[in-house]
Structures are given as C-alpha cells and as structure tokens.
Amino acid sequence: MMINSSLKQLGQQLASKQISSVELTQAYLQRVTQLNPTINAFITLDEEKTITQAKAADARIAAGDFGPLTGIPLAQKDIFCAKGWRTTCSSKMLETFIAPYDAHVISQFDAAGAVNLGKTNMDEFAMGSSNETSYFGGVKNPWDFDRVPGGSSGGSAAAVAARLCAAATGTDTGGSIRQPASLCGFTGLKPTYGLVSRYGMIAFASSLDQAGPMAKSAEDCALMLNVMAGFDERDSTSVNREKEDYTRGLAHMHGEQPLKGLRIGLPKEYFAEGLSADVAKVIETAIAEYKKLGAEIVDISLPNNNLSIPVYYVLAPAEASSNLSRYDGVRYGHRAAEYNDLQEMYMKSRAEGFGAEVKRRILIGTYVLSAGYYDAYYLKAQQIRRLIAQDFVEAFKHCDVIMGPAAPSTAFKAGEKTSDPVAMYLEDLYTIAVNLAGLPGMSIPAGFAQNGDGKPLPVGLQIIGNYFDEARMLDVGHAYQQVTDWHTQMPVALENI
C-alpha cells in the first residue's frame, strides 16, 4: 500500500519511474480532500503550487538530477514562511499574511526537490499541547476523533498518522514534536538546539525553538534531517559544524544484538508520580525489547526535572512577550478597524489578533520581565535552567542515551484540559527539560494502550541523546523498528480510504 510506504520505498519508485511525483502528489491530495474536512490537519492548501512543484520534480528525475526526497510530498507546519504561501502560525493576527520569503527549512526542501503539499494546523504561535488554541479550530487525533493529536505540531502529527502526507515538519519549543508523536503514534525528532536554522520560522521562544522531522520511522526522520540540518548564517544561533549523513549507521542495525554495549539511562523521575499506569507498562515492555537488542540498563537521576515546568513558564513567556511585540498592526498582520490614536491602534489590534492563551503568555512574560520582578523570576529561572542542564551532563557520564515516556498519558479528550492551563502545561513534564538543556530528543511508537471504548491509543518511547548525537539516536530507534512493527501501524478505519 503506497500510503504506508517508507520515504526510501517512495524514492525508489520515483527513481525507477514506477510512479511519477504528480501521481503520488495527487494521490495524497485526494486523501486530504476526503479526510481533511474531518481531521482539520491542513489549514492552507494550494493545489496549483503543489502540482507545479511535483511537475518540476518529475522533470528533475527525468533529467537524472535528483536526491532521496525529490518528488516526495511533505506537509509543512504553518510556522514556516513559504514564499507566496499564506503563513498564519494558526493566528488571526496572521490570517491574511502571505510570506514574502522562504524559511531556511523550506528552501532546503525546495532545493532537495520535495513537494510542499500544504501548511498544517498548530496551536496559535505554537503555544499549546493539544492544538486547541488554533484560530482555525482543533485537529482530530486519527486514532480516536474525540481526542486531541497533541501539540503544538498537531496538524503535522495528524497528517502523518492519517497518512495524509509522506512525512511532515514540526517545531519543538517544549515538546511540540515529541508529545504529538507519542499521542499519534509516529516517529518525531527534535534536534540539538542550533542544528536546524530558525530563519523564517516564526519565533516563539528563541532560545528553545527548534525544527525537526515528523515521519513514520527513524529511517524516514534520518532522510528528512539530512535535508533540514546545516549551517545558515542568517540564524545567529545556527551551529557551524560539518554536515553529517544521519542514515550512515542504519544499515548496521540488524542481526543479533546490534545495540551490544549501548548504555540506556532510565531517570527515576520519569517513572514516578504523574505517569499513567498504561503508559508505564508499554514503556517497560519497550525497554525489555532493548535489552534483547543488547543494550544494558543504567539507573540515573535527573533531580531537577520537576522544576523544568516552572522554569519554562517563566523563560518561554518572557521570550515570547518580546518576540510577539512585533505584531503591532503597522507593517503586516491584523489591524483593528477602529481606533482614535496610535496607542489604541496597538492595543485593539493586539487584543483582537491574539487568542486567549497567547495573551496569557504575553502577560506572564511581561510581568516576569517588569521592573522589580526580574531577579525573582527571570534570573532565578535562568539559574535553575543551568541546574537542569547540569543534571543531563552528569547523567551522560553513565549512559549513552536516556529513555522514558514522551508524554505522561495517552491522547486526552478534546476540551478536557482547556479550562485549566496548568493541567495542560503538565503534559510536557518529560519533554521540557530537553529544550532547556538544548539536547536532542525523539519519540518512537512503542505500542498501544486501550481507551475506555476499546480503541487503541498510541504510546511513544522518548529517546534523549547527548549534544549532536542524532545519528546514534536514529540508529537506536531504527534497531527497535527492525524488530517491532508499531511504527507501521495506522488507524484501521483510515486504511482503505
């Protein structure tokens, strides 16, 4: 079945001309037409632009000038500016914004010949863990339409899980790739901070934001990361290091005990209060599988993990309040219809253009940065951020990768946590510390728990690596995916559409 094919398989079919990019793209667009009115994964589609790219890809393939992703239709989170495409960040503020330039991630995929299938729904300005803060409405979890896909990259997550695209992009500031990957059952990787350029990626919290791949398997993510990663002088925090081939180790991950010698650290804080029993059971079974693959288990501790949420909810809103001050109704974005003076124009435009959660975070950020409170909040949070990062430095003296759950529970019901921001924030208990430290983290499908109605709900295993150790993490994910088939499973009801 084509929609379940890996990127490598699709690449081979395109290269051998068994299928054209236009045919493949049209097949996905047809699925999108059928399923998107229900799932709401895409918020902007432009068939003409998409097909033009597919035709160009076919021409490149015919001319022999192509790479592994040439002709492959990908969904782009609507946080990436794509020239000529409406780019909204799921906010009313940018409802009519047509991006005048390409984000680095977009131009990298364009250069690789990939096809932009459309822009995906997300929490407004990436602030949320359920996709429910989107101005364009929530997204359905393909495994159970009553439940959320996670967030903030919820549209990309649902698109990958429902096979509405071959793969997608996301961004992760506090867990926005890994938590939806866990809740929707696919492989998502947040790279080391600085590996993928933030140029043209609409800013939320600049010291934490990082783009990454969202795809079916570790192998697919490796192929995506090969295109996304790399130095870009237009991002002042882009790290200038040699390009890597993230697929280089995958071929060695077969046979008896391919992970012999790998030390997996299990932080006791990840298996404590707050973790639901059904998720814990799946994670323990996955760890047992890793032992069979040759890995050894090391008990470790990340003693300051519980502080990561309070620290994040000082630092991220502080950075957001500064970043989002650019939306003033002057140069682009929403401007109120009626106002008496400049001050009122700012205040009304921002009051109308931003949703409730975005306003809350701007206000929190403004407060913690205001005169008299800076030391007690912002400085204090930065100090504890160092303690959290040092916990990982200490842990990696004893292990090569860290494993645990990516989210404390399976997908929750829409509306269940919208009235209590603090309950929503706790969704990111196992992901935020990784952003604060700037480390890479991924989530891979590790099995299912049953919901009350007997529907299976995916559970993700989180793999945290040391700085720039993405290749090893992808090997570790791939080895598991050679002996399990969780990553190939999709919701049965959507298979034959």
Next chain:
Amino acid sequence: MALNLEDIKRIAHLARIEVSDTEAQETLNKLSGILGLIEQMQAVDTAGIAPMSHSQDVTQRLREDVVTQTNQRELFQSIAPATQDGLYLVPKVIE
C-alpha cells in the same frame, strides 16, 4: 506573589493589549494559577549559580558590513495594512 485586578491592567498596558473588566477578572484567575506553579522555583537555593541564557556557550558572530540583500520594499509593503508613497501609515502622533 498575589496579583490583583489593577496589576492585570498595568501588565496589559505594558504589553499593549486592551482588556475589558470581564477579561481582566478571567485573566487574573488563570494567571494566579500559573504564578502558583512558577512559585515552586523559590524553594531552590541558587546562590552562586551563573544564569544560563542559552544552551550553547557561543558568542555572537559578526559579518562584514556590506549589502547582502536587495531592496524589496514593494513586496514587503504589499502585505501592510496601510501604506502611501512607500511609507507605512499610522494615526497622527505629532500635532
């Protein structure tokens, strides 16, 4: 640190976001919950710990002071709410 309605209005003014009285009350309730969460930090002794602003200990790169971008004023202003003669229009600020 308990907030009151006046604080909310002051913060909203600093952030240049208009809030109605009803919104201010709702915001006060939600923000108080979030600040309660943040208060957990105060129990930690951080004396002598250097603040970490960034995960990479790198310094700002500098570039040559040369023109690298072409002027795209018309393109950029095509998405502006109001322009005239290449300028962005806002309400009068000087009498």
